[in-house]
Amino acid sequence: MRLNKPTPLRPLIHYAELSKLVSRLKIPVHWHVKKLRRGDVPGPEGRLLKLRASVTALFKYERIEMDYYPADEARGYAERLISEAVRNGPQCPETMEMADWWLEEKQLVHKLFKVLVPRYQNYPTSYTNFYRAPFWYFSDGFQPQLNEEYPDKEINETIPAFRTVSYPKGLLELKGNPYPPIFPSKVTNPRSIQNVLLSSAKDFYKSKEGGSERLSNAESGRGIEFVPNEPKSDENLIESSK
Amino acid sequence: MAFYVSRLSLGLELRRLGCKTMRCSGVDCRSSSSTSTTLAPRSLADDGKTDKLGRREKKNLMMSESVDKPDLNLRFKYPEMFPEPFMIWRNPVKEKLERKDMLARRNCISIPEFYVGSVLRVNLSNIHQPDKVSSFVGICIERKETGLRASITLRNVIDNLGVEIKLELYDPRLLKIEVLRLERRLDPHLRYLRDAPPEYSTFPLDMKPDINRSDEVPLNRIKVKLNPRPWTENWHKIEYKGIDESIDDLITNKWKARRELLRKPWEKYDLMKTYRATLPEEEMEEILTEIKDDVEEHDRKHSRRQS
Numbered sequence: 001m002r003l004n005k006p007t008p009l010r011p012l013i014h015y016a017e018l019s020k021l022v023s024r025l026k027i028p029v030h031w032h033v034k035k036l037r038r039g040d041v042p043g044p045e046g047r048l049l050k051l052r053a054s055v056t057a058l059f060k061y062e063r064i065e066m067d068y069y070p071a072d073e074a075r076g077y078a079e080r081l082i083s084e085a086v087r088n089g090p091q092c093p094e095t096m097e098m099a100d101w102w103l104e105e106k107q108l109v110h111k112l113f114k115v116l117v118p119r120y121q122n123y124p125t126s127y128t129n130f131y132r133a134p135f136w137y138f139s140d141g142f143q144p145q146l147n148e149e150y151p152d153k154e155i156n157e158t159i160p161a162f163r164t165v166s167y168p169k170g171l172l173e174l175k176g177n178p179y180p181p182i183f184p185s186k187v188t189n190p191r192s193i194q195n196v197l198l199s200s201a202k203d204f205y206k207s208k209e210g211g212s213e214r215l216s217n218a219e220s221g222r223g224i225e226f227v228p229n230e231p232k233s234d235e236n237l238i239e240s241s242k
Numbered sequence: 243m244a245f246y247v248s249r250l251s252l253g254l255e256l257r258r259l260g261c262k263t264m265r266c267s268g269v270d271c272r273s274s275s276s277t278s279t280t281l282a283p284r285s286l287a288d289d290g291k292t293d294k295l296g297r298r299e300k301k302n303l304m305m306s307e308s309v310d311k312p313d314l315n316l317r318f319k320y321p322e323m324f325p326e327p328f329m330i331w332r333n334p335v336k337e338k339l340e341r342k343d344m345l346a347r348r349n350c351i352s353i354p355e356f357y358v359g360s361v362l363r364v365n366l367s368n369i370h371q372p373d374k375v376s377s378f379v380g381i382c383i384e385r386k387e388t389g390l391r392a393s394i395t396l397r398n399v400i401d402n403l404g405v406e407i408k409l410e411l412y413d414p415r416l417l418k419i420e421v422l423r424l425e426r427r428l429d430p431h432l433r434y435l436r437d438a439p440p441e442y443s444t445f446p447l448d449m450k451p452d453i454n455r456s457d458e459v460p461l462n463r464i465k466v467k468l469n470p471r472p473w474t475e476n477w478h479k480i481e482y483k484g485i486d487e488s489i490d491d492l493i494t495n496k497w498k499a500r501r502e503l504l505r506k507p508w509e510k511y512d513l514m515k516t517y518r519a520t521l522p523e524e525e526m527e528e529i530l531t532e533i534k535d536d537v538e539e540h541d542r543k544h545s546r547r548q549s
Contacts (some may be wrong), residue, residue, distance in 0.1 A: 013326070014326065015321065015326060015386070015517070016321075016324045016326065016519075016520060017322055017327075017519045017520045018318060018324060018521075020319050020515065020516060020525075021523045022517055023522060023523060023524070024522035024523070024524045024525065028518065029329075029518070031329035031330050031518065032331075033518075042508075044506075045506075048508050048511060048512060049508065077514060080513035080514060080517055081513065098511065102513075104513070130483075
């Protein structure tokens with residue numbers, strides 16, 4: 001992966017390709033087409049083949065972890081494929097040809113048109129999420145590699161991660177996947193244990209005599225609170241007598 | 243050509259100023275209800291119409307009020323209004339100003355609908371001519387560039403000599419454009435007529451207009467036979483639909499083998515390459531809604547003048 005500053009090349013076409021109609025993607029698209037490391041097949045064809053494997057894996061597992069920059073490139077292709085499918089449907093022969101080529105397994109083509117298109121039909125946002133992932137996980141038993149150039153063990157211990165260069169990793173996922181979310185959602189869940197306990201406490205106080213007044217006071221203020229029974233103050237006595 | 247600064251209404255989309263290198267629908271991501279649109283696939287939508295191209299019409303589910311969508315087929319009529327989609331060369335303010343200037347120029351002279359392959363007559367002001375006007379008749383072999391620098395190339399064979407003029411469409415010297423034959427060809431450009439026999443690009447200078455007034459512009463499916471080599475360009479490398487198959491007799495076996503190697507069958511699957519080379523449909527609709535009223539008014543005005 002070359003991370004040098006790219007030089008802009010003036011495109012050969014000086015006008016928009018008007019014959020084709022595409023939907024606008026909801027992800028930022030950079031003008032620079034990033035190079036990938038060479039695979040079995042050289043050139044732009046090999047690049048597409050590498051990306052095809054990533055896109056197929058994404059549609060199959062719905063969440064994949066791979067190198068950051070190839071994942072960023074694959075994200076655009078996955079978004080385009082879904083937007084074409086949502087836009088044209090399976091009746092369009094060109095869209096079907098694209099799906100056939102980009103998804104190497106036949107069942108994934110069915111998944112695209114029968115599962116993902118209904119899922120993303122009314123999505124106002126992008127169809128994928130993309131995160132930066134850590135280079136390594138210590139829970140996987142990661143240990144810093146020993147450097148062969150420094151066979152002396154003492155030196156090696158002083159430079160543990162030297163020469164263990166990792167490319168930045170990314171995590172790519174389809175939205176609406178069945179896995180638990182990467183970040184906890186900010187929306188309050190009524191089924192979480194705290195909220196279940198609080199709601200049952202609410203019912204308990206409602207059922208109790210005289211609890212309803214205190215509950216309504218509490219609700220209008222900070223929220224539900226545990227208020228023990230107290231002897232009534234003088235003001236309350238006056239109000240009740242009136 | 244000066245910008246009409248006084249006409250600069252403050253409807254410029256300043257939110258897109260920062261998007262020079264990245265094409266991002268920033269507003270769309272944030273406010274889902276205002277600008278976002280969704281499409282229904284053919285299989286799942288029950289009601290909906292298909293347009294001339296057989297494409298499904300866009301269904302706007304999120305927006306409650308119905309907005310009149312412009313006819314997207316009009317994009318072929320005004321190709322120079324659509325900017326070059328190379329992101330780092332884009333400048334939304336400049337594009338908007340250029341569109342205003344183009345509409346102001348279209349208010350003065352009639353720039354009719356024509357395509358590559360149409361035969362045109364142009365009148366240019368020329369002080370060296372006795373009547374101050376020089377006219378030229380020729381077939382449009384190329385339509386290049388966008389915006390105010392949009393240009394056409396006309397070709398004719400006069401006295402057995404091929405003559406071409408390159409003409410900027412919004413040049414103030416241009417007095418009149420008249421379409422003598424309105425038709426389309428199979429290819430985006432016809433530069434290969436330079437290496438074809440003269441009968442393909444010979445038109446009399448006193449040619450009279452011959453236009454069938456119908457809805458569809460006729461498509462000329464003529465195949466051109468090329469002269470033997472040398473050529474001005476390597477016509478065998480790209481498969482032109484308008485070049486006859488006899489081109490295979492004009493090249494060597496070595497060239498044929500090389501041509502096989504140069505083919506790129508994977509290119510059509512490169513979805514992001516297509517995306518980077520096109521303007522998204524939403525942007526086309528924005529531009530068409532912007533120019534629609536002015537253009538209709540100009541059409542009415544110029545048709546009244548002619549009649």
